[in-house]
Amino acid sequence: MITGSIVAMVTPMHADGSVDWERLDQLVEFHIKEGTDAIVAVGTTGESATLSTAEHCDVIERVIKVAGGRRPIIAGTGANSTSEAIELTQEAKNLGADACLLVTPYYNKPPQRGIIKHHEAIAAAVDVPQILYNVPGRTACDMLPETIAALADIEQIVAVKEATGDLERARKVIELVGDRMAVYSGDDPTASDLILLGGKGNISVTANVAPKMMHELCMLALDGKADEARALNEKLMNLHKSLFCEANPIPVKWAMQRMGLMEGGIRL
Template identity: 50%
Template sequence: MFTGSIVALITPMDLKGELCRSSLKKIIDYHVHNKTKAIVSVGTTGESATLNQKEHVNIVMMTLEIADKRIPIIAGTGANATTEAISLTKKFEKSGIAGCLTVTPYYNRPTQEGLYQHFKAISENTELPQILYNVPSRTGCDLLPQTIARLSHLKNIIGIKEATGDLSRINKIKILVKNDFLLISGDDITALDFMQLGGHGVISVTANIAAHEMTQMCSFALKKDFVQARKINQKLMLLHEALFIEPNPMPVKWVSKKIGLIKHDTLRLPMTPIINSTCLKLEKALTYANLSLSKI
């Protein structure tokens, strides 16, 4: 369940900025239909930074309820305070979620020892599988391969989402961790190259609107058919790039509304609607990828 195309799911909202259940059901059904391997609920793309903890938990639990065991759900449970991350993780014990995605503590800029102790404390307070999440461009700190290696030996830390885009990291991590430790890309642009170098899949923003294509691309890559995988990826490359012209998830929400997956592309401040030039680039990328909403 933790390999292949995993979607970093958007959080659909109504015009007032509250969760839109009908749109959430539609996008979950869309991913079940297109054989996405798992859903990450309320990660960065799910706008965790603008949700309070009660809303955060409610959205994960509603996602779990609507999914109804048809697709595994991974909960985003990261926080910049270790006690808060532990508290959030504990709320999902025995809930039925498949595991947790835990981002490095943002803003604090901890040392490598601080990062190790942070994730170790979380691991010691839960039985849930933990996937580390390294995204220095957002958090201001970088989980280095040597620290990942130390963490990989803890009982329930099973893998990492590496979103640096630095492909040289893969081998540096692989030679230090256990053989069954999962390496998952967090960068759509380099995800295929990441898998060709030994990665196991991607937690993808693009999959929100190209679920079938991302599933196919990862399936070919895992079978080591990189010729077919690259044909699909080349069609998606403009989209991979356009989805990050402005901060995620602003572009992907706009596209999700345009193709009919959600009713509104509402964002909570300080996120704002994308500008016209970005819309034009996204439209061009959609046309190039020949994307349309799969029937559900």
């Protein structure tokens, strides 16, 4: 099981929007050095919506190669087309990804039974660990706790990224799934509290900017050190909020440019 601080890593780009492969390599090394526990390649923060399919797969391949087994690599392979999600997930498996992160089908607004059929089809087609990803603020599609629980007995579905920021909802998901799947936060401000409720980690935007502190935060919460975890989270709260002053990943890429970690390129 992957636990701890899991960075939703940006895809560094040149000013013209082309992928900056040298900086990508450096970012992987940066996260390994700073203690990040796992890396998501080409999630929302990695601009999956604007990369071509070839670029998408090339970034996954490059991150896996540079990491060289030193950290688990989770590939973002979700799509609002089930067949496309299957193709991306199969390719990520072929490239050696440790797991795949699959967002709910955005824009289409499927009913709950459609969400279940979508994920059942991907799990049946590709034998690789799969993480559900619920982020209704982006997708206009809310995967309800009961739906997550209905998918928890599928062998390939090992976890869920719950990014609503609603701790009562997270508590319900954790209670419903029990030990059948891991529950990760996808909301930095509430991540430590979700872990203290029984979550296993945080898929984080803030970890792009403060990886060492986010690793420490997750370890404190996983160890049940609630007061210390909440104190550290309070120190990070302004950063959490500032990184969403505009749509992600605009602020986090701005911050990383100012830190000298990358150029200022971002896709239209």
